[in-house]
Amino acid sequence: MKHTISVLVENEFGVLSRVVGLFSGRGFNIDSLSVAPTNDEKMSRMTIVTRGDEQILEQICKQLNKLIDVIKVIDFNEGNAIDREMALIKVTAEDGNRAEVLRIVDIFRAKIIDVTTKSYTIEATGAPHKIDAILELLRPLGLKELVRTGAVAIGRGAKGWKG
Amino acid sequence: MKMNGARILLECLKLEGVDTVFGYPGGTVINLYDEIFSFKDIRHILPRHEQAGVHAADGYARATGKVGVAIATSGPGATNTITGIATAYMDSIPMVIITGQVPTGLIGNDAFQEADIIGITRPCTKHNFLVKDVNDLATIVKKAFYIARTGRPGPVLIDLPKDVQIATAEFKYPDSVDIRGYKPTVGGHPKQVEKAVSLLLEAKKPVIYVGGGVILGNAADELTKLALLLNAPVTTTLMGLGSFPEENPLSLGLLGMHGTYYANMAVSNCDLLIAVGARFDDRVTGKIASFAPHAQIIHIDVDPTSIKKNVRVDLPIVGDVKDVLKQMLKVLSGQAEKAAAFHKGIVPWLQEIEAWKAKHPMTYKGSASVIKPQLVIQKLRELSKPDAIVSTDVGQHQMWTAQFFKFSRPRTLLSSGGLGTMGFGLPAAMGAQAAFPKRQVIVVCGDGGFQMNMQELATLVQNRLPVKICILNNNFLGMVRQWQELFFDKRYSQTCMELPIDFIKLADAFGAKGFRATKPEEVEEVIKKGFAAPGPVIMEFKVAREEKVLPMVPAGASLTEMVLAS
Numbered sequence: 001m002k003h004t005i006s007v008l009v010e011n012e013f014g015v016l017s018r019v020v021g022l023f024s025g026r027g028f029n030i031d032s033l034s035v036a037p038t039n040d041e042k043m044s045r046m047t048i049v050t051r052g053d054e055q056i057l058e059q060i061c062k063q064l065n066k067l068i069d070v071i072k073v074i075d076f077n078e079g080n081a082i083d084r085e086m087a088l089i090k091v092t093a094e095d096g097n098r099a100e101v102l103r104i105v106d107i108f109r110a111k112i113i114d115v116t117t118k119s120y121t122i123e124a125t126g127a128p129h130k131i132d133a134i135l136e137l138l139r140p141l142g143l144k145e146l147v148r149t150g151a152v153a154i155g156r157g158a159k160g161w162k163g
Numbered sequence: 164m165k166m167n168g169a170r171i172l173l174e175c176l177k178l179e180g181v182d183t184v185f186g187y188p189g190g191t192v193i194n195l196y197d198e199i200f201s202f203k204d205i206r207h208i209l210p211r212h213e214q215a216g217v218h219a220a221d222g223y224a225r226a227t228g229k230v231g232v233a234i235a236t237s238g239p240g241a242t243n244t245i246t247g248i249a250t251a252y253m254d255s256i257p258m259v260i261i262t263g264q265v266p267t268g269l270i271g272n273d274a275f276q277e278a279d280i281i282g283i284t285r286p287c288t289k290h291n292f293l294v295k296d297v298n299d300l301a302t303i304v305k306k307a308f309y310i311a312r313t314g315r316p317g318p319v320l321i322d323l324p325k326d327v328q329i330a331t332a333e334f335k336y337p338d339s340v341d342i343r344g345y346k347p348t349v350g351g352h353p354k355q356v357e358k359a360v361s362l363l364l365e366a367k368k369p370v371i372y373v374g375g376g377v378i379l380g381n382a383a384d385e386l387t388k389l390a391l392l393l394n395a396p397v398t399t400t401l402m403g404l405g406s407f408p409e410e411n412p413l414s415l416g417l418l419g420m421h422g423t424y425y426a427n428m429a430v431s432n433c434d435l436l437i438a439v440g441a442r443f444d445d446r447v448t449g450k451i452a453s454f455a456p457h458a459q460i461i462h463i464d465v466d467p468t469s470i471k472k473n474v475r476v477d478l479p480i481v482g483d484v485k486d487v488l489k490q491m492l493k494v495l496s497g498q499a500e501k502a503a504a505f506h507k508g509i510v511p512w513l514q515e516i517e518a519w520k521a522k523h524p525m526t527y528k529g530s531a532s533v534i535k536p537q538l539v540i541q542k543l544r545e546l547s548k549p550d551a552i553v554s555t556d557v558g559q560h561q562m563w564t565a566q567f568f569k570f571s572r573p574r575t576l577l578s579s580g581g582l583g584t585m586g587f588g589l590p591a592a593m594g595a596q597a598a599f600p601k602r603q604v605i606v607v608c609g610d611g612g613f614q615m616n617m618q619e620l621a622t623l624v625q626n627r628l629p630v631k632i633c634i635l636n637n638n639f640l641g642m643v644r645q646w647q648e649l650f651f652d653k654r655y656s657q658t659c660m661e662l663p664i665d666f667i668k669l670a671d672a673f674g675a676k677g678f679r680a681t682k683p684e685e686v687e688e689v690i691k692k693g694f695a696a697p698g699p700v701i702m703e704f705k706v707a708r709e710e711k712v713l714p715m716v717p718a719g720a721s722l723t724e725m726v727l728a729s
Contacts, residue, residue, distance in 0.1 A: 062468040068290040
């Protein structure tokens with residue numbers, strides 16, 4: 001089961017390696033991880049997409065909470081959060097398929113951010129499954145390079161994480 | 164007052180109530196040692212190896228309940244502390260370890276004696292700190308002690324670069340600590356406590372399963388009160404020994420791989436298991452699927468990650484065990500009628516347990532010609548003082564001590580349970596003796612483990628620490644040999660310590676005393692002589708070479724599949 005967890009941490013030296021070390025040391029999976037500072041400059045926020053059954057997810061959240069530098073762990077359930085990801089995609093775009101690439105970009109409301117006579121570089125944003133979908137369509141046309149940010153997530157509704 | 168970082172550290176230690184530290188000097192702590200030279204409020208003990216220094220601080224902490232403190236220099240000094248830190252981490256021992264570090268400007272440059280000790284100790288400390296600014300030092304020390312001793316205790320490392328020791332700052336020790344990501348739970352949830360008591364009172368076949376948390380949380384009195392009030396049987400893990408008096412008929416002794424027949428049978432047949440400060444380690448549970456198969460499980464632990472990690476739990480209570488047990492006692496006191504019915508209800512269960520005890524008591528086959536190691540342990544108990552502290556190494560002798568010494572007081576057994584560190588016994592005893600100069604401190608070790616830290620004889624003699632060292636010498640790495648006998652067709656690969664060492668001469672070389680027993684009738688006399696002699700003593704017992712620790716549950720088997728003493 002895929003699961004998205006937000007981890008609010010002290011913006012201090014070595015915190016990322018504490019979190020990552022916890023996952024590797026205990027054999028937990030990380031599908032993706034993204035981290036950056038928040039509106040409170042002393043705090044960073046990580047979004048971790050992980051896999052495991054209920055018992056493993058419970059352990060992951062408890063173990064994260066046990067780290068001294070972790071301020072809060074938010075375990076997002078299906079439906080109570082919005083997640084988004086960005087991808088930068090370099091595709092082959094020569095005579096035959098230049099128009100096809102543009103059509104796909106248009107359908108997914110993505111953007112062309114760099115052009116050469118042989119390629120397009122695309123910026124696509126959306127829920128991770130939407131990124132998967134555009135990639136599926138672009139792959140047969142010649143995918144040269146791909147960078148994904150990993151998902152970031154935020155809870156739905158008027159309340160912030162502090163409630 | 165303005166002072167340098169080295170002095171600030173010492174002032175902080177003093178304010179934390181530290182009276183003894185175990186440390187080893189070196190290039191990046193030379194400034195700290197210069198301050199120690201004239202700082203009279205803290206006793207400094209110099210071990211002969213940093214690992215032993217950390218084990219000594221650990222032994223000090225286990226025996227006293229206070230935070231143990233060790234110091235080492237950067238690089239090799241710091242890396243030598245790792246086994247000691249990992250040992251303390253696995254057994255949740257409160258410690259603060261201070262390591263020197265190369266000057267901040269050189270960090271990351273592969274400088275002389277540089278090691279990334281923060282990176283290296285991240286997975287084996289509760290937390291660690293690199294001090295980059297002398298102005299943060301006092302706050303960091305305050306936090307380190309707070310983290311080490313609260314919640315589930317553990318070791319905390321402070322990495323202190325040389326330039327920070329030299330730099331000066333205004334010294335002010337903070338009165339309180341506020342760490343927003345660290346708020347350990349204290350009291351148990353009242354509803355959960357009430358539910359636990361009613362589950363307990365409905366049970367017909369309860370067992371109380373006690374771990375090291377009861378000792379660490381100073382909750383032995385509350386635990387004993389609860390057991391006596393309920394008249395319920397108690398089994399303990401290795402780390403829990405001493406939390407409930409083993410001479411009490413309700414005691415089932417040790418459970419698990421080398422536990423008693425009756426403890427393992429009781430756990431396998433109980434209808435309610437109440438785990439207090441224990442973590443369902445694989446050496447305790449055996450095969451998880453058949454562990455306590457008929458029981459509802461209540462689990463009390465200060466660390467939420469311990470709960471439901473290995474086994475299913477029907478009723479978790481997160482909280483300090485002392486507080487939770489107090490809460491339970493209070494709830495129980497209002498339910499006298501139910502308690503009376505409960506007492507009647509469990510009589511058949513207690514009878515069943517008595518029958519198991521009669522069928523397979525904890526025993527061994529004696530001998531008139533060769534010293535049985537179990538005999539030595541029994542004689543040690545008989546001839547030692549009631550408040551003696553016993554430290555063990557790791558292996559067969561450790562299990563025999565756990566089985567036959569019969570502990571009755573908390574903090575009288577010091578043993579590396581989680582990590583199983585050979586070489587732990589002697590330095591840990593050294594730390595305990597430094598804390599309690601007047602008490603009898605005994606090490607039980609094998610010939611293998613003793614040789615891992617025997618250099619500490621020098622520390623004992625130099626500091627007049629009269630530790631009594633009992634070596635059960637079988638010229639084997641006995642526990643591994645036992646496994647090779649049982650599971651590897653007696654192929655004794657590298658477990659025979661062929662060189663016969665003269666431990667008596669060794670003692671003499673260090674300025675300690677040595678006595679040897681080779682026959683059963685000499686055991687008592689050697690122990691008496693050893694205990695009577697002033698100063699550190701080695702008592703060597705040439706024991707039956709291929710004696711096995713029994714009962715034994717083979718790794719991965721169910722608790723009921725015991726190999727019993729014939």
